[in-house]
Amino acid sequence: MTVNPGHFTHDAEPLPEDRFLDREESWLRFNQRVLELAEDPGLPLLERARFLSIFASNLDEFFMVRVAGLARRMATGLAVQSASGRQPREVLERTAAVAHELMLRHAACFRDEVCPALGKEGVHILRWEDLAETERERLRRVFRERIYPVLTPLVVDSAHPFPYISGLSLNLAVIVRDPETEATMFARVKVPPVLPRFFEASPDRFTPLEDVIAAHLGQLFVGMEVVEHHAFRVTRNQDLEIDDDISEGLLQALERELLRRRFGPVVRLEVEESISPAVLELLTAELAIDEGQIYRVPGPLDLAGLAAIADLDRPELKYPPFVPSKEAVPTDGSIFAAIRNRDVFLHHPYDSFTTTVQRLIEDAAADPHVLAIKQTLYRTSGDSPIVDALIDAAEAGKQVVVVVELKARFDERANIAWARKLEQAGCHVVYGFVGLKTHCKLAMVVRQDTDGVLRRYCHIGTGNYHPKTARLYEDIGLLTVDPAVGEDVSALFNHLTGYSRQSGYKRLLVAPQSLRSGLVQRIEREVEHHREGRPARIRIKCNSLVDEVVIDALYRASQEGVPVDIWVRGICALRPGVPGLSETIRVRSVLGRFLEHSRVFAYDNGGEAEVWIGSADLMHRNLDRRVEALVTIADRVQRDSLLGLMDLAMDDGTCSWWLEGDGTWTRRTAPDGEPLLDIQTHLVKSRRWRTVDG
Known part of the structure; x- marks a missing residue:
C-alpha cells in the first residue's frame, strides 16, 4: 500500500526504508513470549502446561493462515516485497527458521521441564513402554471397546492410492511386511480426533492416544508383520477465499468454500525425530512438499492436546480462583436506571460480563417497554445466552436486528448455524457488506421509558459477545444512554443494514x-x-x-x-x-x-x-x-x-x-x-x- 506520511510532514526528511519490522517474525516473537510463560518456573504448573497448549494452537493457526497465504501468493505470482524490505522468499525462509527454533524449544520445555515437574506432583504423561503392565492391560480393554471400532487403516498399493491427509490430523505411518511374499507396504492410520488426546491409564497417569494405537497395530494388520511406525501431522491452508464479486448469496458462497477448505495444500509436515529416512522420503513425495516444510521434533506431536491436562481438577497447581465483580451495575435494581444515572464503564473479566452486557440483552428481551434490539455478532459461544435472548425478544414481538459476521475466521460454521436459527425465530439477520467484515462490537436497546421518553441504551466494546471468552479475555466496554452516542450507533446500524452513506459521527x-x-x-x-x-x-x-x-x-x-x-x-x-x-x-x-x-x-x-x-x-x-x-x-x-x-x-x-x-x-x-x-x-x-x- 502507498504510505501517506501526513500533511504536517511536507517539509520533513524522508523516513528510512528499513523502519518497519517484519510482521511474520514479529508474530512468531509474540508466540515466543507465550512459550516463555510456559518456561517460567514461577507460574502454577498446570498453567505452564496450558501455555504449552496455547503455543501449539497459535502456531497451527499461523501456518494455516499466514504461511499458507504467503505460499499461495507466491505460487500465483502475487507476492510482493514486504514493508520490512524482505522479498517473499526471504520472509518464508526466515519464518521457517524461527518456527523450527521455537518448535524445538517448545518440545524441550515439555520434555525437560513441565513433564518431569508434573510427575513430581503426581501427574504423569508417559509413553507406552513406561506404563506398568496393569495399566497396559487396562488400555488393551479400552482399545478393544473404544478405539478399535473407529480406526480405519488405509494401505497404499497399486489398487489403493495414497490417501488424503486432512489438515491438523495426527496420523501413524506404518510399514508392514507380508510374511509370505516378503513384500512391504505403506499404510496410514488416522488417530481419531473424537477421542481424548491423552488416555488415562490409571488415576493421573496418561499416555498419548497414538501410543495406544501403535501398541495394537497387529490387530489392524492381522497376519502381517509391522516393521515400523511413526507419527506425523500435516498443516494445510485453511484461510478463506471468497470472490467478493459473486452474485450468489454470501451465506451459500461461504458454505461452499468451507467444503473446499478441507483440501488446501500442505504447508507444514511435523514428524517425530525418530522417523526413518525411507518413510520421510515417501511422505515428502506424496504430500508434494520440500525440505523447508518438514519439522522434526521430539514426540509426542500435537501438544495442543495438553489443554485437557491443564483442565485437571488440581486447584493447587492453577491460578487461584477468581470471581468477577458485580459492582459495575447494581444487581438489585433496573439496569436501565443504572445506565440512565451515568455512563457505566466495564473492564472484563474483572467486571462480570454476565451481570452487565448479557443482562442488558436478557432484560431487554423480557422488558415490555423495549421496542427494539440491534446487535452485531462476530463470535459467540455454542450455547449463547445472548442469541437465546435475541430469539426470545423476536418471539415476543420486538424488532430484533442482528448483523452476523459469517467470515469470522474458524467460527464460520457456528455463525452460519446461529444465523439460520435467528432467522427462523423472526429476527432480521444481516450479513454485513460484501468485501468488508463487520468487526465492531455494538448493541443498542430502544426503550420507551416510564417518563415517556424514547431512549437508546448502547453498549460499545472491544470484545465479542461471547460469555465464555469474556471470562478469559481482557476487554473494555461502555454502557451509555448519551443521545449523541445513540444517534451515532443508530446511524451506523442503518449504514450496516441499509447501505446509507453515513460518514460523519459525533462520538464515534x-x-x-x-x-x-x-x-x-x-x-x-x-x-x-x-x-x-x-x-x-x-x-x-x-x-x-x-x-x-x-x-x-x-x-x-x-x-x-x-x-x-x-x-x-x-x-x-x-x-x-x-x-x-x-x-x-x-x-x-x-x-x-x-x-x-x-x-x-x-x-x-x-x-x-x-x-x-x-x-x-x-x-x-x-x-x-x-x-x-x-x-x-x-x-x-x-x-x-x-x-x-x-x-x-x-x-x-x-x-x-x-x-x-x-x-x-x-x-x-x-x-x-x-x-x-x-x-x-x-x-x-x-x-x-x-x-x-x-
Missing part, C-alpha cells in the same frame, strides 16, 4: 471511512500541542500495530519530541528507541492469565485528555476491510482511571516484555531480584481498578 470513529484518518489527525494535533508547549502525549493499547500510515505518523511525532507509549499484545512492526527516528517511543507487551484484548487510543490533547476505546487494531484489514468503531470516554474520572492503568502497564516496576529497535523482546526483570508487579494479578486483587464512584 468508524472504519473504513474515518478511523485511520481520525487517529492520524489526532497524532498530528499532539505535535502541534507539543510545539506550542502544551501537554502532549500519545498512549495506545492494541493487539497489533502494523499499519504503515499510523506508524509513520508516530515516527514523525517522536521526531518532534512527543512521548509515545505503545502497549501491544502481539505484532508490532514499529521500531522503538531508534536515534533520530523513534527515540521517544516505548513499546511494552503484557501476557499472562488473561488474554489482553482491549484497544485504547489516548491523547493528552493540550491538557484536555481524549480517550477512545473500540474494536479496531492498527492493521490494514481493520482500517481498510472491516467495519470498526471507536467511542470516546466522556467521564473524566473514567478517563483518568484508564490512563492510570496504561501508565501502570508502562511502568518500569511492572512485569512486561520490552521491544528493542532490532525486533528483539526482553522480559523485564527486577535488578534487585524482587518480583515485579503482575498487572493482571493486581487487578484481580483490587477487583475494580477504577474508582467505584467513577
Whole structure:
C-alpha cells in the first residue's frame, strides 16, 4: 500500500526504508513470549502446561493462515516485497527458521521441564513402554471397546492410492511386511480426533492416544508383520477465499468454500525425530512438499492436546480462583436506571460480563417497554445466552436486528448455524457488506421509558459477545444512554443494514471511512500541542500495530519530541528507541492469565485528555476491510482511571516484555531480584481498578 506520511510532514526528511519490522517474525516473537510463560518456573504448573497448549494452537493457526497465504501468493505470482524490505522468499525462509527454533524449544520445555515437574506432583504423561503392565492391560480393554471400532487403516498399493491427509490430523505411518511374499507396504492410520488426546491409564497417569494405537497395530494388520511406525501431522491452508464479486448469496458462497477448505495444500509436515529416512522420503513425495516444510521434533506431536491436562481438577497447581465483580451495575435494581444515572464503564473479566452486557440483552428481551434490539455478532459461544435472548425478544414481538459476521475466521460454521436459527425465530439477520467484515462490537436497546421518553441504551466494546471468552479475555466496554452516542450507533446500524452513506459521527470513529484518518489527525494535533508547549502525549493499547500510515505518523511525532507509549499484545512492526527516528517511543507487551484484548487510543490533547476505546487494531484489514468503531470516554474520572492503568502497564516496576529497535523482546526483570508487579494479578486483587464512584 502507498504510505501517506501526513500533511504536517511536507517539509520533513524522508523516513528510512528499513523502519518497519517484519510482521511474520514479529508474530512468531509474540508466540515466543507465550512459550516463555510456559518456561517460567514461577507460574502454577498446570498453567505452564496450558501455555504449552496455547503455543501449539497459535502456531497451527499461523501456518494455516499466514504461511499458507504467503505460499499461495507466491505460487500465483502475487507476492510482493514486504514493508520490512524482505522479498517473499526471504520472509518464508526466515519464518521457517524461527518456527523450527521455537518448535524445538517448545518440545524441550515439555520434555525437560513441565513433564518431569508434573510427575513430581503426581501427574504423569508417559509413553507406552513406561506404563506398568496393569495399566497396559487396562488400555488393551479400552482399545478393544473404544478405539478399535473407529480406526480405519488405509494401505497404499497399486489398487489403493495414497490417501488424503486432512489438515491438523495426527496420523501413524506404518510399514508392514507380508510374511509370505516378503513384500512391504505403506499404510496410514488416522488417530481419531473424537477421542481424548491423552488416555488415562490409571488415576493421573496418561499416555498419548497414538501410543495406544501403535501398541495394537497387529490387530489392524492381522497376519502381517509391522516393521515400523511413526507419527506425523500435516498443516494445510485453511484461510478463506471468497470472490467478493459473486452474485450468489454470501451465506451459500461461504458454505461452499468451507467444503473446499478441507483440501488446501500442505504447508507444514511435523514428524517425530525418530522417523526413518525411507518413510520421510515417501511422505515428502506424496504430500508434494520440500525440505523447508518438514519439522522434526521430539514426540509426542500435537501438544495442543495438553489443554485437557491443564483442565485437571488440581486447584493447587492453577491460578487461584477468581470471581468477577458485580459492582459495575447494581444487581438489585433496573439496569436501565443504572445506565440512565451515568455512563457505566466495564473492564472484563474483572467486571462480570454476565451481570452487565448479557443482562442488558436478557432484560431487554423480557422488558415490555423495549421496542427494539440491534446487535452485531462476530463470535459467540455454542450455547449463547445472548442469541437465546435475541430469539426470545423476536418471539415476543420486538424488532430484533442482528448483523452476523459469517467470515469470522474458524467460527464460520457456528455463525452460519446461529444465523439460520435467528432467522427462523423472526429476527432480521444481516450479513454485513460484501468485501468488508463487520468487526465492531455494538448493541443498542430502544426503550420507551416510564417518563415517556424514547431512549437508546448502547453498549460499545472491544470484545465479542461471547460469555465464555469474556471470562478469559481482557476487554473494555461502555454502557451509555448519551443521545449523541445513540444517534451515532443508530446511524451506523442503518449504514450496516441499509447501505446509507453515513460518514460523519459525533462520538464515534468508524472504519473504513474515518478511523485511520481520525487517529492520524489526532497524532498530528499532539505535535502541534507539543510545539506550542502544551501537554502532549500519545498512549495506545492494541493487539497489533502494523499499519504503515499510523506508524509513520508516530515516527514523525517522536521526531518532534512527543512521548509515545505503545502497549501491544502481539505484532508490532514499529521500531522503538531508534536515534533520530523513534527515540521517544516505548513499546511494552503484557501476557499472562488473561488474554489482553482491549484497544485504547489516548491523547493528552493540550491538557484536555481524549480517550477512545473500540474494536479496531492498527492493521490494514481493520482500517481498510472491516467495519470498526471507536467511542470516546466522556467521564473524566473514567478517563483518568484508564490512563492510570496504561501508565501502570508502562511502568518500569511492572512485569512486561520490552521491544528493542532490532525486533528483539526482553522480559523485564527486577535488578534487585524482587518480583515485579503482575498487572493482571493486581487487578484481580483490587477487583475494580477504577474508582467505584467513577
